Amino acid sequence: MGVFVETRPTPSFGVLLVNLGTPKAPTAAAVREYLAEFLWDKRVVDVPRPLWWLILHGVILRFRPGRVAKGYASVWTDEGSPLMAISRQQQAALQQLLGPDVPVSLAMTYGEPTMEQAGLELRRAGVEKMLVLPLFPQNSSSTTAAVHDRLAKGLSRCPHLPEMRWVSHYHDHPLYIKALANSVREYWAEHGQGDRLMMSFHGIPQRYEDRGDPYPGQCRATAAALAAELELSEEQWICSFQSRFGREEWVKPYTDHTLEAWGKQGLQRVDVISPAFAADCLETLEELEEENRDNFKNAGGGDYHYIPCLNTRSDHIELLAELVRQHTQGW
Ligand SMILES: C=CC1=C(C)c2cc3[nH]c(cc4nc(cc5[nH]c(cc1n2)c(C)c5CCC(=O)O)C(CCC(=O)O)=C4C)c(C)c3C=C
Ligand SMILES: [Fe+2]
Numbered sequence: 001m002g003v004f005v006e007t008r009p010t011p012s013f014g015v016l017l018v019n020l021g022t023p024k025a026p027t028a029a030a031v032r033e034y035l036a037e038f039l040w041d042k043r044v045v046d047v048p049r050p051l052w053w054l055i056l057h058g059v060i061l062r063f064r065p066g067r068v069a070k071g072y073a074s075v076w077t078d079e080g081s082p083l084m085a086i087s088r089q090q091q092a093a094l095q096q097l098l099g100p101d102v103p104v105s106l107a108m109t110y111g112e113p114t115m116e117q118a119g120l121e122l123r124r125a126g127v128e129k130m131l132v133l134p135l136f137p138q139n140s141s142s143t144t145a146a147v148h149d150r151l152a153k154g155l156s157r158c159p160h161l162p163e164m165r166w167v168s169h170y171h172d173h174p175l176y177i178k179a180l181a182n183s184v185r186e187y188w189a190e191h192g193q194g195d196r197l198m199m200s201f202h203g204i205p206q207r208y209e210d211r212g213d214p215y216p217g218q219c220r221a222t223a224a225a226l227a228a229e230l231e232l233s234e235e236q237w238i239c240s241f242q243s244r245f246g247r248e249e250w251v252k253p254y255t256d257h258t259l260e261a262w263g264k265q266g267l268q269r270v271d272v273i274s275p276a277f278a279a280d281c282l283e284t285l286e287e288l289e290e291e292n293r294d295n296f297k298n299a300g301g302g303d304y305h306y307i308p309c310l311n312t313r314s315d316h317i318e319l320l321a322e323l324v325r326q327h328t329q330g331w
């Protein structure tokens with residue numbers, strides 16, 4: 001009589017890393033598919049339906065994908081979209097650090113790998129408890145809460161729901177602030193220090209903050225903590241917001257307007273860092289490295305230096321591992 005013996009020890013828990021998602025290719029068709037899913041999420045755009053369907057499909061998805069695809073093409077790598085390539089590297093590095101007993105999977109809120117695919121991967125590895133770690137240091141309804149909704153939807157057909165815990169934000173975690181400060185100090189050691197440090201965060205509509213989205217407040221707290229860690233005076237740094245979408249007012253000050261004003265004032269050199277992104281992506285490599293550099297220089301500004309995201313820095317992966325340890329105590 002055959003007896004099934006499980007030889008592999010069942011892991012106690014697994015980690016689900018989640019980032020935003022990105023197009024499959026730098027083409028208008030792939031960008032259209034990506035934006036159609038992303039911008040249809042009510043957590044991202046709350047304009048009432050069916051009006052939003054008409055605007056999205058009648059206007060935005062006709063004209064935006066072609067223009068945005070050019071931006072993606074200018075930053076695309078041999079391993080695909082920078083966001084995807086770096087997220088995969090982060091997953092592998094965290095897996096290496098946590099060891100084989102803690103499986104680490106990667107999901108994207110929009111596109112692939114889906115929550116369902118990543119959940120199945122963890123299930124196949126024997127996971128019964130899952131820590132969800134969205135790679136968004138600051139909590140927003142448009143990112144972190146969207147992960148929550150999408151995960152619930154992705155697991156809606158799962159007959160064996162895992163026990164779950166969440167990292168809701170880490171905007172003020174000492175290791176996050178230290179890693180950011182280390183990256184700035186190392187950059188300065190190699191390239192010298194600029195006159196001002198701009199900490200540019202992805203924005204959200206002002207209306208979202210007014211109704212309670214904690215994101216802008218957490219961005220300001222991150223910026224203040226980083227400035228304190230670097231011992232900068234008030235005149236040496238600013239917290240600003242980039243990547244506006246649509247015509248309504250977004251949280252201020254705006255990154256592009258600020259850089260233009262500084263350019264006009266003849267500022268000699270600015271250093272720019274973007275702490276809301278765990279990985280470099282379109283919004284940093286194209287919008288900050290290219291567009292905003294031009295804004296500053298064309299307005300009369302001097303040198304412009306972009307300091308990369310934390311990406312696969314060892315202190316960043318250590319931070320992620322520490323978040324896992326802190327949130328899985330007792331598991
Ligand atoms: C870091 C946190 C992010 C917040 C908060 C956020 C809010 C937010 N974004 C849009 C619209 C767009 N964002 C786009 C790209 C994009 N956004 C984030 C992160 C946050 N967004 C990332 C990491 C990326 C880059 C993705 C990549 O593939 O590299 C885009 C797509 C590009 C474009 O068409 O310009 C849009 C659109 C809104 C409306 C919003 C808050 C309500
Ligand atoms: Fe965005």
Ligand SMILES: [Fe+2]
Nearest residue numbers: 243282283287
């Ligand atoms: Fe952008």
